[in-house]
Amino acid sequence: MAAATKKTSKKKKDVDHPFTDKQLLEVYHYLQKTRLMDEQMRKLFRKARFAGTFFSAVGQEATTVCPAYLLEKDDFIGPSHREIGACITKGITLKEITTQIYARGNSVDKGKSHPCHYGRKDINVINPASTVASQTVLATGAAMAYKIRGDKHVAIGFFGEGGTSRGGWHESLNFAGVHKLPAIYVCQNNFWAESVPASLQAGVKKFADRAKAYGFPGVTIDGNDVVTVLKTTKEAIDRARAGEGPTLIEMLTYRWYGHSEIDPADYRTQDECDLWRKKDPIPRFEKYLMDEKILSRERKEGIISEIETEIKEAIDFAEESPYADPEEALTDVYGENYG
Ligand SMILES: Cc1ncc(C[n+]2csc(CCOP(=O)(O)OP(=O)(O)O)c2C)c(N)n1
Numbered sequence: 001m002a003a004a005t006k007k008t009s010k011k012k013k014d015v016d017h018p019f020t021d022k023q024l025l026e027v028y029h030y031l032q033k034t035r036l037m038d039e040q041m042r043k044l045f046r047k048a049r050f051a052g053t054f055f056s057a058v059g060q061e062a063t064t065v066c067p068a069y070l071l072e073k074d075d076f077i078g079p080s081h082r083e084i085g086a087c088i089t090k091g092i093t094l095k096e097i098t099t100q101i102y103a104r105g106n107s108v109d110k111g112k113s114h115p116c117h118y119g120r121k122d123i124n125v126i127n128p129a130s131t132v133a134s135q136t137v138l139a140t141g142a143a144m145a146y147k148i149r150g151d152k153h154v155a156i157g158f159f160g161e162g163g164t165s166r167g168g169w170h171e172s173l174n175f176a177g178v179h180k181l182p183a184i185y186v187c188q189n190n191f192w193a194e195s196v197p198a199s200l201q202a203g204v205k206k207f208a209d210r211a212k213a214y215g216f217p218g219v220t221i222d223g224n225d226v227v228t229v230l231k232t233t234k235e236a237i238d239r240a241r242a243g244e245g246p247t248l249i250e251m252l253t254y255r256w257y258g259h260s261e262i263d264p265a266d267y268r269t270q271d272e273c274d275l276w277r278k279k280d281p282i283p284r285f286e287k288y289l290m291d292e293k294i295l296s297r298e299r300k301e302g303i304i305s306e307i308e309t310e311i312k313e314a315i316d317f318a319e320e321s322p323y324a325d326p327e328e329a330l331t332d333v334y335g336e337n338y339g
Pocket residue numbers: 081082130131132159160161162163164188190192193194259
């Protein structure tokens with residue numbers, strides 16, 4: 001008994017962080033919601049309930065949920081194709097996610113875009129474009145706007161390590177460095193860009209080192225360690241709000257499944273996949289919460305059953321929602337009133 005007490009107090013000291021138990025439980029809730037929703041969407045795609053494809057982010061949840069959790073409503077996020085967790089955490093409802101995935105007429109873009117292009121204007125989540133790293137440019141633009149207006153808001157641009165090879169990505173970070181913009185660049189290094197390994201993507205070993213060229217800090221962290229992701233992102237957000245400029249955070253993580261649901265991902269070894277499954281961020285965090293007596297088995301079951309009910313309602317809602325009228329294809333299109 002005495003030994004157990006000693007062990008617990010040592011753990012508390014080791015994991016030093018500024019977050020309350022309530023905050024950690026909320027993060028846990030969003031992680032589970034993202035995981036359960038993602039797995040459910042994969043199943044529905046395989047049952048041909050919606051068209052296109054689905055970009056699963058299972059395994060990467062901590063890298064999207066934690067940064068978004070730390071933001072205020074008016075802060076901006078530029079999500080990419082694998083940021084379902086950031087979108088849910090920032091406030092996009094599960095019904096908004098499912099209607100987007102099902103391309104129904106009541107989705108934000110009235111069925112025009114890709115299944116995984118979630119967004120909502122009033123909470124500053126911009127619907128992404130397919131062009132890799134385009135959201136980096138948009139986040140930089142939003143950060144510039146905040147600086148010009150003198151607002152204390154910040155912008156986060158999410159992208160994968162593959163996105164860092166694009167010209168616009170470099171131009172954005174250079175611009176942010178010159179103008180000391182309140183931007184946080186979150187690189188999810190999952191070691192693959194479709195079938196291209198990270199070793200063929202860049203000459204530097206650490207993608208975070210690229211920040212040096214633009215005059216601001218870059219850090220590489222374990223993206224599957226929830227508390228580390230929360231702490232590092234909070235420091236970057238605090239720096240940005242204080243006018244000290246941008247930060248690039250490289251989060252090491254792994255996508256469990258193919259690039260999208262139509263990719264068998266046979267370019268990876270089973271050993272590599274098995275290794276990363278052992279580093280699953282959710283059970284790791286759950287163990288920490290249980291060791292610290294922040295989460296109990298009963299509470300966990302309650303959280304999961306509440307989420308499952310919400311997911312079911314969101315799926316039913318999308319399946320019952322009509323498609324947009326064909327005329328809608330011509331509304332809200334850039335240049336609509338041109339000429
Ligand atoms: C400019 C451009 N080139 C290629 C593609 C096709 N494409 C979509 S996602 C992707 C891989 C991106 O890899 P990474 O940035 O590492 O993100 P991840 O998919 O691993 O999350 C590619 C090549 C695209 N959408 N845009």
